[in-house]
Amino acid sequence: MWSGTDYGWAGRDFVFASELKALRLHPQFEAEIERRALRLLAARTYIHAPLSIYRRIFKLLPGCMVTLSAAALTQPLDRPPNEGAAGALRLDRYWSYRQVVREGLETPISDEREAIEQLETVLAATIKEQSVADVPIGAFLSGGVDSSTVVALYQKYSPTTVRTYSIGFEETGFDEAQYARAVADHLGTVHHEHYVSVRDAQDVIPLLPHIYDEPFADSSQIPTYLVSRYARTDVKVAMTGDGGDELFAGYRRHFLAPRYWSRISRVPGPIRSFVAGALGKIPPSIWNGAASLVGRGDHPFLAARIQKGLRIAQSARSFDDLYPSFLDEWSLEESPAIGAADEEFRFDLDAAPRASPAVRMMYCDAVSYLPGDILCKVDRASMAVGLETRVPFLDHRVAAVAARIPIDFKVRGVHGKHILREILYREVPQELFDRAKAGFAIPVGEWIKHDLRPWAEELLDPQRMAGEGWFDPAIVQRRWKDHLEGRRDATPAIWAILMFQAWLREQRRPMALAA
Numbered sequence: 001m002w003s004g005t006d007y008g009w010a011g012r013d014f015v016f017a018s019e020l021k022a023l024r025l026h027p028q029f030e031a032e033i034e035r036r037a038l039r040l041l042a043a044r045t046y047i048h049a050p051l052s053i054y055r056r057i058f059k060l061l062p063g064c065m066v067t068l069s070a071a072a073l074t075q076p077l078d079r080p081p082n083e084g085a086a087g088a089l090r091l092d093r094y095w096s097y098r099q100v101v102r103e104g105l106e107t108p109i110s111d112e113r114e115a116i117e118q119l120e121t122v123l124a125a126t127i128k129e130q131s132v133a134d135v136p137i138g139a140f141l142s143g144g145v146d147s148s149t150v151v152a153l154y155q156k157y158s159p160t161t162v163r164t165y166s167i168g169f170e171e172t173g174f175d176e177a178q179y180a181r182a183v184a185d186h187l188g189t190v191h192h193e194h195y196v197s198v199r200d201a202q203d204v205i206p207l208l209p210h211i212y213d214e215p216f217a218d219s220s221q222i223p224t225y226l227v228s229r230y231a232r233t234d235v236k237v238a239m240t241g242d243g244g245d246e247l248f249a250g251y252r253r254h255f256l257a258p259r260y261w262s263r264i265s266r267v268p269g270p271i272r273s274f275v276a277g278a279l280g281k282i283p284p285s286i287w288n289g290a291a292s293l294v295g296r297g298d299h300p301f302l303a304a305r306i307q308k309g310l311r312i313a314q315s316a317r318s319f320d321d322l323y324p325s326f327l328d329e330w331s332l333e334e335s336p337a338i339g340a341a342d343e344e345f346r347f348d349l350d351a352a353p354r355a356s357p358a359v360r361m362m363y364c365d366a367v368s369y370l371p372g373d374i375l376c377k378v379d380r381a382s383m384a385v386g387l388e389t390r391v392p393f394l395d396h397r398v399a400a401v402a403a404r405i406p407i408d409f410k411v412r413g414v415h416g417k418h419i420l421r422e423i424l425y426r427e428v429p430q431e432l433f434d435r436a437k438a439g440f441a442i443p444v445g446e447w448i449k450h451d452l453r454p455w456a457e458e459l460l461d462p463q464r465m466a467g468e469g470w471f472d473p474a475i476v477q478r479r480w481k482d483h484l485e486g487r488r489d490a491t492p493a494i495w496a497i498l499m500f501q502a503w504l505r506e507q508r509r510p511m512a513l514a515a
Contacts (some may be wrong), residue, residue, distance in 0.1 A: 004379075007066060008057035008077040014068060030101045031507070032056070035340035037214075038470055038500065042337050043328045045217040046373045050080035053214035062371050063095035073412040097399065101363050104403025112419070115351035115405045119398075121425050124153050125393040127239070131158060131437060138163035140227060140389075141191070143179025145417050145424060145433060146241030146248045146250065150392055152427035154239065155187045164189040165231040165238065167196055167223060169442060182432050184260040194230045201226065201442055203451065205290075208499065209506040217496035218377050219444040225381040243393030244372050246366040246400040249358055249416035253326055254365075256414075258357040261319050301446040319357055320349060323364070329493040336475040336497065358407050445491030448498070449484055456480075456494070459501035468504065471497055 007016035011028030023029055032055040037047045043490050049059035058080040060066060066081070071088035081091040109115040131137060131154060139151050141164040145352035155162045164184050177193055199360035204222045209486025211225065245251050324347045325331040351363035375391070382389045392398065405419055411511075423435070448456040460480055461471035477498055483490035 005060040039337040048372045126392045137237040138235040139239040141180045149424045150241045152230030162189045167227045209503040215500040215503045217499040228382040229385045232385045237388045246370045249410040255411045336471045353479040
């Protein structure tokens with residue numbers, strides 16, 4: 001079997017498919033909810049492989065294959081097989097990103113100009129190969145560094161004019177369409193731009209349980225679906241810029257977290273805990289107001305990030321405590337998921353011996369967040385409308401070159417993706433990108449306070465949740481109240497529970513309790 005496959009047991013029958021909804025059609029499929037998966041969903045907003053939302057159904061890890069013997073049909077597993085372990089069901093790895101990273105660190109490219117040339121050469125070759133199709137093909141363009149680099153090289157080496165697609169939103173602070181338009185105008189692409197209303201976006205929400213098969217709570221799933229649907233009216237294949245952040249230090253945490261830890265680790269624990277605890281009580285509105293005064297008011301989630309950093313500062317004992325805490329919505333707090341622990345599914349920071357914190361973080365994101373969240377989000381949203389997406393950054397040759405590029409060529413000052421920017425700036429003026437990274441976000445946190453509040457409160461009804469027995473209603477209500485009253489932005493944490501509740505409501509078969 002191949003990566004992207006769900007496999008496991010329906011009764012005593014071994015089953016596998018590319019979508020969970022196919023497995024549900026088996027007459028012996030029991031649809032028992034896996035409690036360990038709920039804890040992962042609450043913490044990370046997606047269910048990390050190898051678990052799925054269902055007990056005895058597992059996700060095949062990227063770069064792996066499963067081999068089964070006849071004995072597997074008589075020995076249903078409650079837990080996924082361990083890599084390389086002997087048994088009726090054996091999991092083996094045929095491609096290792098950890099090995100790619102380690103080989104890259106052993107043979108680094110020492111000259112920045114050489115690194116730029118090698119990266120552009122292999123990336124351009126990949127884009128050329130992926131632009132071959134017997135159907136119309138285009139590219140998503142958000143106006144950010146990743147998608148703009150793909151489109152710039154696509155346009156540079158394409159014999160025909162590239163078709164690009166973007167969507168815009170009405171809300172101030174969430175509309176990136178103007179930046180995509182400026183890039184498209186400079187490159188001369190045939191650009192297609194579509195503005196969507198709040199109602200357009202909210203109308204997608206009832207579709208999400210069917211699109212994603214299991215609870216999935218990255219709210220950018222909504223604009224991803226909308227841009228996919230819009231592009232599909234014109235093309236059947238679209239290139240994306242996904243993977244650039246994980247390969248080239250694109251998330252601010254990749255370069256700010258090590259600096260943050262180096263500073264706070266010098267402060268004695270009790271003092272750090274007291275100061276961070278006091279500052280953490282400041283409402284988000286105050287942080288956002290202060291950010292505006294110093295010219296940082298253009299990021300809609302800045303206050304939430306500040307508050308989270310302060311909570312983590314209270315108790316982190318090492319960098320290995322610090323980074324996973326950034327990725328856990330319930331870090332240092334009691335999980336709302338009832339009846340399961342997640343000790344065995346910790347984040348993998350084991351990139352290489354003596355690897356820098358930034359390299360370890362990038363590796364961790366590449367083997368967990370990228371496949372579990374980003375690629376799942378794009379693949380499910382695009383395929384729901386019959387659109388194929390292709391990802392040039394994740395060609396194995398691009399990954400190998402990226403691993404050989406030193407972190408100093410990726411991070412420069414307070415910006416990541418330096419080497420990608422150098423390639424991009426050959427084709428597009430730098431001033432078009434001199435702004436804060438915003439991501440493909442929508443104001444779902446405000447929607448659930450206002451327009452979507454009746455929908456949210458119905459799903460979060462304490463009596464209903466207590467009867468279902470999956471999440472502790474008291475814990476959920478505390479976080480929900482903090483969010484409504486502005487004491488704390490809890491959008492990801494609440495959205496994850498809402499997506500589970502919505503998914504649960506849409507299930508046509510009754511869910512049986514997992515033991």
